[in-house]
Structures are given as C-alpha cells and as structure tokens.
Amino acid sequence: MTESRDLILDHASELYLEDGLDGFSMRKLARRVGVTAPALYRHFESRDALLMELIRESAQTMLAYLGRALAGTSPMDRLRRAGAAYLDFALDHPRYFLLYASLCERLDPETMEAEVGEGVESVARFWEDRVRECLQTGAFRPGTPDEIGLTLWTHAYGFVSLYLGGALGLSEDEVRGAYMASCIRILNGIAAPGALPHDTPAPGVPSGNPAADLLHETSTP
Amino acid sequence: MTESRDLILDHASELYLEDGLDGFSMRKLARRVGVTAPALYRHFESRDALLMELIRESAQTMLAYLGRALAGTSPMDRLRRAGAAYLDFALDHPRYFLLYASLCERLDPETMEAEVGEGVESVARFWEDRVRECLQTGAFRPGTPDEIGLTLWTHAYGFVSLYLGGALGLSEDEVRGAYMASCIRILNGIAAPGALPHDTPAPGVPSGNPAADLLHETSTP
Numbered sequence: 001m002t003e004s005r006d007l008i009l010d011h012a013s014e015l016y017l018e019d020g021l022d023g024f025s026m027r028k029l030a031r032r033v034g035v036t037a038p039a040l041y042r043h044f045e046s047r048d049a050l051l052m053e054l055i056r057e058s059a060q061t062m063l064a065y066l067g068r069a070l071a072g073t074s075p076m077d078r079l080r081r082a083g084a085a086y087l088d089f090a091l092d093h094p095r096y097f098l099l100y101a102s103l104c105e106r107l108d109p110e111t112m113e114a115e116v117g118e119g120v121e122s123v124a125r126f127w128e129d130r131v132r133e134c135l136q137t138g139a140f141r142p143g144t145p146d147e148i149g150l151t152l153w154t155h156a157y158g159f160v161s162l163y164l165g166g167a168l169g170l171s172e173d174e175v176r177g178a179y180m181a182s183c184i185r186i187l188n189g190i191a192a193p194g195a196l197p198h199d200t201p202a203p204g205v206p207s208g209n210p211a212a213d214l215l216h217e218t219s220t221p
Numbered sequence: 222m223t224e225s226r227d228l229i230l231d232h233a234s235e236l237y238l239e240d241g242l243d244g245f246s247m248r249k250l251a252r253r254v255g256v257t258a259p260a261l262y263r264h265f266e267s268r269d270a271l272l273m274e275l276i277r278e279s280a281q282t283m284l285a286y287l288g289r290a291l292a293g294t295s296p297m298d299r300l301r302r303a304g305a306a307y308l309d310f311a312l313d314h315p316r317y318f319l320l321y322a323s324l325c326e327r328l329d330p331e332t333m334e335a336e337v338g339e340g341v342e343s344v345a346r347f348w349e350d351r352v353r354e355c356l357q358t359g360a361f362r363p364g365t366p367d368e369i370g371l372t373l374w375t376h377a378y379g380f381v382s383l384y385l386g387g388a389l390g391l392s393e394d395e396v397r398g399a400y401m402a403s404c405i406r407i408l409n410g411i412a413a414p415g416a417l418p419h420d421t422p423a424p425g426v427p428s429g430n431p432a433a434d435l436l437h438e439t440s441t442p
Contacts (some may be wrong), residue, residue: 018241020239105281156379168371
C-alpha cells in the first residue's frame, strides 16, 4: 500500500513537470502508473488532494535537509549551511525542487491553507529565522528580513534551476563549488563590514572576498 | 505571409511552454494555428528549424533591449541599465524569456551553432563585455568575468522567473523597484569599495547600501 502510494507520487511529480497543471489529469496519471483511475482514488480523493500531497512531501523533505543547518555555530554559519542544504535538497530531489515553487502558487491558497499550509509556512519561517538572527546579531547591514530574504532566495533559486535545466554547463562536482562561491559573493553585499571571518580568498573565489572561508566546513567545529 | 509567420511563432512559443520539447509537434501546432501541417512546412522546413527560429527571435529581441543600455555613461551605469533592460524584456516578452534558457540547452548545439549561434553568442558577449569593463576600470573587486557574470545572471534569472511564475506575490509596479533594489544589493558584494556613488539609502533600500542611487535614472544625464 505504502509502496504504490510512493510510486503514484513519483509518477505524479514527473507528469506535473512534463505537462503542467492544466495537463495533469488522474486518467493520464493512472495510465502512467499502470493502474485504473479508481485505483488512484483509493489513495487520493481528488486530483487536488494528490497535488497537495506533492507540496506537503516536497516541503517536508526540504525541511528535513534545512533542519541540519541548525547545528551551525553562529547565525551566519547556519545561513551558509542552509544555503548548502538547499542545494543538496535540489540535487537529491530535483523534481520536488522544480515543482515546489511552481505548484505552491498555482493551487487555491484557501484549500492549501487547510491541507498543507503548515509545511509551506515552516519552510518560509525557517528562512525568515535565518535572516532575522543575522540582522539581530549585527552580522548583516540594516535591512528588512523580507528584502534580504528575497535577494538570497532569488539567487539560490535561479542558480539551482538553471543548473537543473542544463543551462550552466557545470558537472555535479563543479556545481557545489560554483554555487557556494556565488552565495558568498551575495553575502558580501549583505553582511556588515567585518562580520564575515577573513579576507583570504579560497580557490575559485575572487581575492578581496571576505567571506571566502565560509566555503569550507573547516571554519566550523 | 509575414503575419501568419508571426502567428505561427506566437502559438509555437505558447505550445513549447505548455508541453515542453517532447510534447511539441508540428501536428499539434497546426491544430492550434488552425492550418494544416503542410501549411506550416511552407514557413519552416522542420520542427527543429521552427524551434531554432524561436531562439533566434528571442535572442534578437533581448539584444534589442540590452543594446539600449550602451547609452549609459560608465561601466557600472551600463551594467545597471542592462539589468533593468533584462527585466523590461522579460515583462514585455515573458514567453521569449521563459523559453530562451530552456530551449537553448535542449536543442542540438551542432545544429544550433550553424543556425542561430550568432544571436545566442551576441547575448552572451554583451554580458561578458559589461562585466569585463567593470573589472578593467576597477569598478569591481578582482574576480573572473565568468564567476561574477554567473552570480549576476542567476540572481536576475531567478528573480524574474519566480515573478513570472507568480511566486513573488508582487504586482508589476512593485516588481521593478524590488528587482532593482535586489540587483543593487548584489552589486554591493561585487563592487570595489567606493566604486558605487553614494551612501544614501533610497526608499525601500536598506540604509548602508552604497549603491542606492544607482536605482534612479537621475544619477545619469
């Protein structure tokens, strides 16, 4: 029972990414899974309920990755680890990454509120907390959590989605280094002067980059 | 003749965005346009030729917008104007924006090289030139054009595609201000100390942001 439920979700995420919300039907999905439509309805009461479940699963999975970043030893270190965890999540679960932003916005927020709002809100709150604690401890220049969060999110999302779409011409080995170097470059524009550890450029990072050593786990115990 | 060619391209970009590359067929397209498949082939010799034309049109249109930025009075001003032009292009031609990165990478580069490589290369070269002149005049901290360009591109792409996907919850009026403020935040991490004009925060931009006035056309004649 559980296995076939996972299989349905797996095919469902694939179908959604191929055909979009408008092209997503339970009939098409049943054909893909190799079962009858009524068999699908034994697991999910409606198309929307199934799509909601995809959001819930994506949010829960993302949160499990992000949560590891809380072991970081300072607000900035937790933010850095969260940025890395976001990439790890996307590389391990590219479909969840790709459907999350798209699907959250396309479904009726009223319905979503009741059904999966909690997971989605937890993800948003996780990032707000990371930015807010950097602001409160003076690690960031003054700004609002919303504005700074938007800059961090759009960069990370753009980088990861261009990579997953094949547009960056980077291998999976290369993407981690390039992504973290780019995140650090962004943080340089947001961090308070002196809030980032050193001025030692790391390999592949331009000199004069005060956040270079954040690239390395060695800066944290 | 020209009109129906434009109509075909219009429907083609819509179809591509809905059904992806795999779901794109000349038969489906003909049905949408309301003509027979042979009628399509009078305009485009193959499905790939038509898709190539979409890339060529997108690249040419984007380049027309970007080119206006060359009227800027300094490397940094041209870069700022180019960032704004990129958003203008995306808002005016969302389908071209959305299909460009996706389609460029999915078609055979060998074929593309011959057919539309010039437009795509011109767009890439335009951005390289903007970054390189900022580096050469000392407006940027040391770095490689590739790395810095990647940070600028991924942020701008992420911001615009999340906006177009409806994920940012911003109106078109709001998006311009929020986008430019976010670009300026990014430039703060890349610019050499003192290379950005003032330290006066603009409305909606955190104080301590030395690039705030770049938001305003008034800083250029």
